[in-house]
Amino acid sequence: MTLPRETVEARLAAFREACVQKRLRLTHQRMEVFRALASSEEHPDVESIHRVVRKRIPTISPDTIYRNLKLLAEHGLVSVAGMSADRLRFDANMGPHHHFVCVKCGRIRDFTSRELEHIAFPAEARAFGAPCSMHLEVKGVCSACQKGRKP
Ligand SMILES: [Zn+2]
Ligand SMILES: [Zn+2]
Structure with a gap:
């Protein structure tokens, strides 16, 4: 792609x-x-x-x-x-974004989300230091793998 x-x-x-x-x-x-x-x-x-x-x-x-x-x-x-x-x-995407990781084929796709932008750093994370960014990894089966196609 x-x-x-x-x-x-x-x-x-x-x-x-x-x-x-x-x-x-x-x-x-x-x-x-x-x-x-x-x-x-x-x-x-x-x-x-x-x-x-x-x-x-x-x-x-x-x-x-x-x-x-x-x-x-x-x-x-x-x-x-x-x-x-x-x-x-x-x-190479250095902008804030999150990942969808397919557990079958291992593909990693980028996504951004308005909702996630507004989540505050958890107090439990702040207890370790000063957070500067937050990254979410969603795992699942990608649509190509669901359809049984080779991505
Ligand atoms: Zn896949
Ligand atoms: Zn990425």
Whole structure:
């Protein structure tokens, strides 16, 4: 599944800007790794990103991809969406959003919710420190899996 071109362009523009601000060198490799992640709404793992980036940079290794993603995550330019099938999944959507995780195929889909925006941080969470964001993970069986289709 591909995202609308404007969404991808906006993510790339924000990424370039953030790299300049954080004085992070914008190498060709790094740009292609981010582009592959930003063009997907599948919350891909390293292997899936490698399959895409390899088309543009045939010599790149999964390890290089992993190191780039780890660095970008450390700088808050991408986030780790969680694990599925023991693999780390990455997310280029840095806006506030929540996830629907399919327990059958492992797909992670983004959603936003007006109702959830208005939920206050629980006192039990505030007891541990100062909260800054809240993320909800809804688990279930996606509609493709319900219909017995391959997503
Ligand atoms: Zn599914
Ligand atoms: Zn996401």
